[in-house]
Amino acid sequence: MLQSPPALILGSTSRYRRELLERLRMPFTVQSPEVDETPRPGEAPAALAVRLALAKAQAVASQHPDAVVIGSDQVADLEGKPIGKPGTHERAIEQLRAMRGKQIVFQTAVAVVCLSRGFAAQSLAPVVVRFRDLSDAEIETYLLAEKPYDCAGSAKSEGLGISLLSAIESDDPTALIGLPLIRTCELLRQAGINPLGRS
Template identity: 45%
Template sequence: TSQPNESPIQLVARLAKEKAQAIINQNTDTHNSIIITSDQVACLSDQILGKPLTHDKAVHQLSLFSGQKVEFITSLHLTDTSNGHTFSSISHYCVYFRTLSEAEIIRYIELEQPLNCAGSFKCEGLGVALFEKMEGDDPNGLIGLPLISLCKGLRELGVNPLSV
């Protein structure tokens, strides 16, 4: 849930950090670990859209997205529990939706049930059939875990993904 006057970037950054802290607080065996958390929101013209959770809300979201550009903002947060060092990044990825008919939207939701997905679609499945094009530095950011940033963060914390 966003706080008053909190931007989408501030929201996802805060939530990713809070998730990391919750993991550390709930687990006594996190010593010498790197905790990796992320959070994501979809934005349409500065309006934050979360997970739809219901069929009707998913239909509404995809109807809003029809013919529009939607920006996905993802925060990645790494915490090295051995020394307290952290790494945070924000990734932006844009999806341009083609014009969608109501029948296409309803059929898509029936097929993939994307009710727990920011933006009401799964780009790793049939969701790509809804798109005209996509833009961004890291396509993995669209599914909620920007892997290019993750590798950079691991290197900054002293872990080379190619040396593991």
């Protein structure tokens, strides 16, 4: 008798990550990880992203030890300083003014955990983004159109936000949106779930 694959859970409240994971055409459920995302003193953006991705996966896995759980997090890295979700229009203006004309690294981490199998692994997919030297009027037009207040660094590249940028460099094309699917597939295979076979 064939053993059925473990349940797959996305430990995230992000609609962007849910939509990305749906591209893999595998059944999964979504659960909020309830993790404190406050950076630790002096914590580098990449380390913060990896720590939170793993913490999110572990938090949900603790309630579903037989499931394979995906956690992910993204932190915008401006010259070593972490920039999170703005939450408000005013904070988004501040973020985009600080980033205009500069190179930002969007540190996107993914973790996969299955407690019953003793499996836990994570991967980091940095995305280098160069912002144009934006005018205040361009920033305002973009924010009113997109309202990206739930996006790290206020940058929503899958929409009008692409016009903020002069270049994107990444080896995992969906990482900037919030879930690096190439790395996610690799970790899922290691955990026993093959997106092309469900074996």
